[in-house]
Amino acid sequence: MKALIISADNFEDMELLFPYYRLKEESVSVDVASMNKGRIKGKHGYEAEANKTLKEVNPDDYDILILPGGKAPEAVRKEERAVEIARHFFKKNKPVAAICHGPQTLITAGLLKGRHATCYKSVAQEMKEAGALYEDKEVVVDGNLITSRQPSDLPAFLRELVKALRRI
Amino acid sequence: MKALIISADNFEDMELLFPYYRLKEESVSVDVASMNKGRIKGKHGYEAEANKTLKEVNPDDYDILILPGGKAPEAVRKEERAVEIARHFFKKNKPVAAICHGPQTLITAGLLKGRHATCYKSVAQEMKEAGALYEDKEVVVDGNLITSRQPSDLPAFLRELVKALRRI
Numbered sequence: 284m285k286a287l288i289i290s291a292d293n294f295e296d297m298e299l300l301f302p303y304y305r306l307k308e309e310s311v312s313v314d315v316a317s318m319n320k321g322r323i324k325g326k327h328g329y330e331a332e333a334n335k336t337l338k339e340v341n342p343d344d345y346d347i348l349i350l351p352g353g354k355a356p357e358a359v360r361k362e363e364r365a366v367e368i369a370r371h372f373f374k375k376n377k378p379v380a381a382i383c384h385g386p387q388t389l390i391t392a393g394l395l396k397g398r399h400a401t402c403y404k405s406v407a408q409e410m411k412e413a414g415a416l417y418e419d420k421e422v423v424v425d426g427n428l429i430t431s432r433q434p435s436d437l438p439a440f441l442r443e444l445v446k447a448l449r450r451i
Numbered sequence: 452m453k454a455l456i457i458s459a460d461n462f463e464d465m466e467l468l469f470p471y472y473r474l475k476e477e478s479v480s481v482d483v484a485s486m487n488k489g490r491i492k493g494k495h496g497y498e499a500e501a502n503k504t505l506k507e508v509n510p511d512d513y514d515i516l517i518l519p520g521g522k523a524p525e526a527v528r529k530e531e532r533a534v535e536i537a538r539h540f541f542k543k544n545k546p547v548a549a550i551c552h553g554p555q556t557l558i559t560a561g562l563l564k565g566r567h568a569t570c571y572k573s574v575a576q577e578m579k580e581a582g583a584l585y586e587d588k589e590v591v592v593d594g595n596l597i598t599s600r601q602p603s604d605l606p607a608f609l610r611e612l613v614k615a616l617r618r619i
Contacts (some may be wrong), residue, residue, distance in 0.1 A: 296464075297468060297472075300469075301468075301469060304465075307606035308605075308609050316462050327464065328496075329464075416584045438473075438475035438476040441476050
């Protein structure tokens with residue numbers, strides 16, 4: 284079992300580190316990919332080690348994709364390779380879990396049309412305009428897609444994420 | 452199932468919030484107790500809501516005690532009520548999970564003599580002087596006592612904590 288987290292500097296610390304630690308608790312191997320290898324820094328000063336560049340990622344190697352929030356998705360969504368990786372997961376119907384601003388990468392990838400989803404409140408308008416069926420709930424599951432709004436939704440987000448992993 | 456977290460300002464954010472969210476994921480009810488009710492602030496700027504004062508806590512109501520680290524334990528260990536609560540959990544053989552500087556409250560309570568345990572490296576000397584059998588491992592389980600060293604040990608810490616809860 285292998286998980287991929289895509290993020291960058293200014294990630295929302297808890298939204299990256301909570302899934303990262305939680306998956307390690309489940310003995311799932313986790314790679315963190317970013318534009319460059321090395322440490323990326325969260326808004327609150329925590330650090331995470333990006334052990335892959337986006338270019339190095341072979342999405343076939345992974346069972347689940349996690350897109351944390353913060354300001355990182357603003358940069359991630361501009362990376363064509365990140366958008367391609369997201370499309371791969373949807374095409375193969377593999378779980379994608381995005382929280383807060385994380386779904387912005389999925390909006391750019393054009394993957395949310397007609398899909399039930401949620402996100403941080405300031406992203407809601409953009410999500411609706413992308414054709415998503417936005418819901419203001421702690422977690423929304425629609426097929427392979429798991430979305431949440433904010434750090435306080437992490438318990439529900441991880442409950443569904445781990446459930447999806449156990450179905451694999 | 453009910454959990455009690457005891458902490459104060461300057462808690463290590465991840466060490467309080469990760470168990471807090473993780474237990475909520477398991478649908479465990481969690482109270483946070485501190486000297487006063489209201490928001491307490493972590494070293495990295497996250498906040499947690501202390502919904503009980505130490506005086507209000509009836510330890511009989513709880514199945515597990517969690518002591519996160521940071522600078523909070525330095526203040527918590529000076530509170531006689533916090534020390535009494537910790538003693539209650541040991542007397543009743545209920546799980547106590549302490550990480551980083553968290554075990555300092557157990558040292559003050561005189562609860563670690565002859566017990567296998569770990570803690571943050573700067574606390575190790577004090578822990579040994581209190582009679583504990585210190586081990587430099589990501590998690591040490593000795594009967595009801597679960598201890599870890601630092602935030603990066605959280606996956607192992609929570610794995611054992613959840614295991615202990617499932618035995619109740």
